[in-house]
Amino acid sequence: MSNAEKKAGRNEVRDTIVVVIEALLIAILFRTFLFQPFSIPTASMQNTLMIGDYFVANKFVWGYGPYSFPFPVPFNGRIMGREPNRGDIAVFxxxxxxxxxxxxxGLPGDRIQMKEGRLYINGTMVEREEIGKAQDTDSNMQTVPVTLYRETLPNGVTHVIQEISDDQPLDNTAEYVVPAGHYFMMGDNRDRSADSRVLSQVGYVxxxxxxxxxxxxxxxxKDNIPPWQIWQWPANVRWDRMFQSVNQ
Incomplete structure (x- = not known):
């Protein structure tokens, strides 16, 4: 092999390494500042987000906080971006x-309460409309019948929630007053969600x-099957849930 051929080979290896490093840096920057993938391991957001759903979260729309990065960054508050709207689905x-x-x-300053299974925001009962019945299976493979409702929040955002009944443990609560700079979070699977109603486990975010x-x-x-098990795909992938908004 001539010196010219050896030099060309070294240049080709060097160029390949540079391309790989550049691709990795772009992927890291994309995940850190733009979009991050997540998966759903529990039933708390069903049927909006099912166990085994994979989705991306927009990281720049609300700006950046200490937990926006791969490792917590020691600073308070947030920089850039806007505040969440009522009805947004948040990763936190x-x-x-x-x-x-x-x-x-709930937004800062709101009063939130559950009374006989109905959600009240600032003293007004939130509208809901029954739209059907279904079966809900949690991560322990326990299946229960649920009623589906279309809920309309005060700002007009509509989404589907599901309830086992209106007399479950978190269906009657004290009134929560959301502190400044905090948010009140709830799961769409209302009777199978540990959320801001449980102050010791989630509380005000x-x-x-x-x-x-x-x-x-x-x-x-389905069933939290690892995506790399490609041989499981034909019988278990939910093709109709792919490449959609999380609210569809």
Whole structure:
């Protein structure tokens, strides 16, 4: 092999390494500042987000806080971006040191209460309309019948919730007053969600804990089957849930 051929080979290897490093840096920057993938391991947001759904969260729409990055950054508050709207689906870092996903129900200063299974915001009962019946299976494979409702929040945002009944443990609560700089989160699977109604487990979520706004599903598979098990796809992938808004 001539010196020219050896030099060309070294240049080709060097160029390949540079391309790989550049691709990795772009992927890291994309995940850190723009969109981050998450999966759903529990039933608390069904049927909006099912166990085994994979989705991306928009990290720049609400700006950046300490938990927006791969490792917590020691600063208070948020920089850039806007505040969440009522009805947005939020990924946030919980007091249990886990990432949770729930819907923003209460904004700073709001009064939130559950009475006989009905949601009240600032003293007004939130409208809901029954739209059907279904079966709900949680991560322990326990299945119960549920009623589906279309709920309309005060700002006009509509979404589907499901209830086992209107007399479950979190269906009658004291009135919660959301502190400044905090949000009240609830799961769409109202009777199978540990959320802001449980102050010791979730409670009021500070804006600094927000990670991103859930936007689009890109994959969905039954029973939390690992996506790399491609041989399981034909019978278990939910093709009809892929590449959709999280609210569809």
């Amino acid at each position: 870092h919980n007091i249990t040191n886990e990432d949770y996903i729930k819907r923003v129900i 500070p804006s600094s804990a927000l990670i991103g706004k859930a936007e689009a599903r890109f994959f969905s598979i």
